[in-house]
Amino acid sequence: ASKNRLTANAVTSTCCYCGVGCGVVVNKEKNGTITVQGNTEHPVNKGMLCSKGMNLHYTVNDKSDRLLYPQMRYNKSMPMQQVSWDDALNRTAAVFKTFIEKYGPDSVAFYASGQCLTEEYYVVNKLIKGFIGSNNIDTNSRLCMSSAVAAYKIALGEDTVPLCYDDIELADCFYIMGGNPAWCHPILWRRVEAHKAANPDTKIIVVDPRVTDTCAIADLHLQINPGTDITLNHAIGRLLIENGDIDIDFINNHAEGFEQYSTIVFQKTLTESAQICGLTESSIRLAATYIGEAKGFITMWTMGLNQSAIGVNKNLSLINLNLITGHVGKPGSGPLSLTGQPNAMGGREVGGLSNLLPAHRVLSNPLHREEVQKFWGGKPIQPKPGLTATEMFEALNDGRLKAIWIMCTNPLTSLPNVRLAEEALKKAKFVVVQEISNKPETLAYADVILPAAAWAEKEGTMTNSERRISYLNKVIDPPGEALPDAEIICRFARKMGYKGFDFENAAAIYAEHVKLTAKTNIDISGLNYDILKEQKTVQWPYKKKSPTKGTQRLFTDKIFYTPSAKAVISPVPDTLTSEAPDDEYPFILTTGRIRDQWHTMSKTGKVNKLNQHYKQAFLEIHPDDAAILQLNEGDITVITSRRGEVRVQAKLTEQIKRGVVFLPMHWGKILNNDLNRANNITSDMLDPVSKEPDFKYCAVNLKKYKKP
Template structure:
């Protein structure tokens, strides 16, 4: 690779920053943000800048397949044939004895699109079960349902260039300053140049994002729907809505108006614990805006009320006509680098390729015909939390976990540990031995990591990029796609004879032909030579589609967007005298997910190196806790210890734990998910990480 330059995309968050890799004078690799990249224009955040450290340090890498012959045998190194023969033998025997629904795959929004496509084809098309779900269920599934219900399909309408065209940002349940830093930098620069730009932040915490806010609505956790409907009521009462747009392009406004008018603003202000004048000020800012971007992330999605929160927020865009216009629209901030690509291939238990619906017989037939199989299973598959509950109670016998660490990242993590202990067979396919889930594996398959394989990803604005292979993986590690292909062949399945990864990509693209996400105009050569593209890209001379719905023709059957009511609130976990505080969880600036990669970089630990509990001074005083004290956070599901950070940045009655830490020295030092609940939204099945009842005591 001497003197060569490679282009790739950051493998952390959904912003999708372009990265250029060059060989330095001494033959070592150098990394920088790609200067002319439309996403980051050369910028990178601390995580992206330090990616090469995680590549160069292979001390934790899984390099060879490892296997144990029974639960009582130790793990031993084996060759790939032995490993995959055993995987195939166990899967075949479980499927014969208990049926195809006895096995499942749990994958990741960090998988490349080709890998996502293959595992779905393998599971739904050939094994014959819909038991394939992903950690994107924990991230974006409420947003997906919100888009489908309002716009007709899972389609983020905006482009990042809308940031520079907006004059009002409504950032709800998100802390982009820490979690999507390059987008936040773009907002910052835009506001510097255009000081009249307004920023409203909705969050129970004073986060770094609030440093830019003109108005911070510090709501009670879980009350977002009430807040957005109260703002909707203000807008309607003042006539600050786009009646022409509503009449011509939407349905459902009358029912919406009736619902939002049924609660007084005073009542809404009390429920949300937000001053009435601030609700009115937010409505004034929206009424005056020419470009109104709503941005949101896990604060809305990770909730037993996640879909309603999305519908209520999308309602503000629709009643004001701020969709499909420059600088306007709903913009869900994707957590993972390829959650969007996963959705495109139908990478969840409830989806099929190219936004087809698993429940639709016609859609199942289209995909089955394309794959050359008789039919696809019609029984809904297990979603993320259901999969581990089913492992725990024995309905699911075997699980194959790819590129994710559920022992730390799923809610009610102790149940996940129990489930993995009880499973008949656990396969863990990962890059790192430090993934906590590895210790439960009967078979460990070493995967290639970032820079070690080729494939595509789609970022939060529908932008597809090609990631280059730059170096070989260590030891005998293989690209995830190659592992899946070899396993499919061991199972005796036809249709997995790919000569290269582009053939997988082109097969996936073929399934998008004629759909709203048509990418048949794209191949690896175009991506290599012309750069990144926003779908749809339906022909070879098409340059991609920055903004959807400019013509106000939505993807619903009648082409009209649907404004939704929300109905009664879904139950979150109630507080009581024993557990009187609301626990909410989230990310910190310099760590990623369960720290198997960012935890290796000492520079990234300088920001925050220990788990902490944010607690308001009044709650701390009641429990005689001082800043820096070790504390125990507890509820019926478990305990966590952390160091108290006593601060007025969090609302009284609410405490915050970062989500990243797992078990340290065999103690549950900071594993926030010991405490979170696997209660999920009834429609999206996304768990409510942001609301658990806890108590806090001095350690």
């Protein structure tokens, strides 16, 4: 990439969409608008940006949908009125205090987002766990990475990605399962493409029920039946053992669980596994050969594994392939989960989920609770995990939860079986919505609306998929009376009468977070804003007296963070618990992203260029299935499940397996029409460990729409 154009007001920042974490240079132009370029000096993207990143400035420059001032209504039948920040926060504090006194601290909850900055996460987590006295904080990261988090913790003893992006250029075999990085993590995928182009012997195996753009450079595409990932991984594990392509030294000295694993992977013959997965035996053999011959082996995955009723087990079955081959803790090797959101990892660093404490401390550990309580100087921290994302809405429905504060997320498009969430917000006694845009459907249910500053209008930090922390500069002021999210939470905490929320600035919040990480596995005690501004980005851990500036790779010494210091090979069962198709609902629905939209489109949907890729929601269906249903290209199709209905145009394609259909997840309610919304019909079944929903598998029926 050519060198960046720099005005006198140019600053560096990080793209606020996916977890790849591309660096950008933001120029403030003379007319007050901003322009954005890929940062040519950034180690992640070296100047490249994908379609979403290239159009970041449009979403900031276009203020037409921005919330400009706090609004409030005194009862549900009244219209919203503009009020001062003091009025909005005084009333909210009074309502929260009343509920907490009358029904206890667990009657209130905060639902946040993997798009929040680390500092924002830190203060809201501190507020509810340390001062309100409840663990009812969860984020939309629960819908995204929680299965991977749980699996890392079991396998490696810590929620951590052990390798770095520079390992891509050192690997000679990639196994991508349940992800379409060519569309969803494009800049990282450009690096894989460039590496493959320069080293044609590099093997790329893609596992996906659909033929995606990621398959374009694949040596092998395993188009499996949805939900059969564990069966496939076990079959490959078995072949690796049979072929002698495992790392005996690593297994004997640095891992445990291999015996039980080898028993379970031999329970099915290759013929049985191939039949279950809908693959040929020879294709599975070829995958095992590629992996067995690899000197550097990277597994990559995302929502296809995570968003499942057996998401944790799917993750573990994949990480097992790295462990039995010893491909972890060495250059060019390891498991690399691709994070959907820009700062899901930062949120977990501060403990911003209902079952976590700061710096990955464990909520159930009394010493950890005491340590954090002493540091914060607040109330004793409760041992019981709080409500997770979907549980919060269940609790609103049955009346256990009275008030919910929704910040930086759009649950009425993104939650599974979303009509339950709508019912929940109708029943909620008090709803606070902290938002940048006037578009999200949640605003219709709000009692108080708090206008927030957007990307480039506030400073803070984020951590990407390879543990890389970056500092985001503030470039312009937020419009109207909008405030940074951390400032809003701190003002509210002070209204509640809590001490410890009078931070001078974001740097002071960060400094407090950093102190809490000392001597933990994610120790960043050597870090502060000055260092981050000077070095631009660093990878954690970044210890105080560390001779290195951050940590590229973990476990190079083969000492893991488990109690035994060994990696854990898990003998997971391969039983699928998802809603099975039957005569009434004979098709399997899977959902996902398209190339040019982000989440629920409240930002990318503002950009004309990005809306050209797909102008509306659609249903992908195989032509043979369409023929039986007498569906033609473009026909409006009614898709029903046990939970609801969607009506979108059919898109006939041989790139999807027969019996499987695909809906994009981005569209919500448009002008009172909510029939584009995939989550009207998705399953709210959860993984029992991670509590992540089963977005990728449910039973549906299809028919051509006929005018009544």
